[in-house]
Amino acid sequence: EALIASDTDTLREHRQAGGGAGDARAALVGWVDQNLAQYRDPGFVRLGMEILAEAVRNPRVHALVMANESERKASLTALLAAVWQGLPPDAMPRPVAEMADLLLLLLDGIYSRSVVDPRFDAAAGARLLDAALQGCLPPAPGAAGARP
Secondary structure (H helix, E strand, O other), X not given: OHHHHHHHHXXXXXXXXXXXXXXXXXXXXXXXXXXXXXXXXXXHHHHHHHHXXXXXXXXXXXXXXXXXXXXXXXXXXXXXXXXXXXXXXXXXXXXXXXXXXXXXXXHHHHHHHHHHOOOOOHHHHHHHHHHHHHHXXXXXXXXXXXXX
């Protein structure tokens, strides 16, 4: 319970501090990379699976896990909103909440595939995640075809 609460507090602090970087695009990419790195750590994955199993049995742990997931999505949503801030809403490929769900689904899929499939190619999963992430970003400033 203390591990989950600590992680939730850390997520909240980073979100309230603006992700810890002045460049929203770099902060978003860093957030995704950090999550992916955790999901490639066998110790993190094993502990996470134990926590999820306990959440099924223990309502207190379940509530903490749900709060953690809510904060995780809020952090990602805030980063995505910051990346798109100042651009016309019709320039976005989909609403920010949907972009957050897309990225979280892929991250969680990489996490679970690494548990259930010993032949899972984490590098291939990371490439799919990167392609999805690029599809959630506006063109880089100064890039050909970039929008103002």
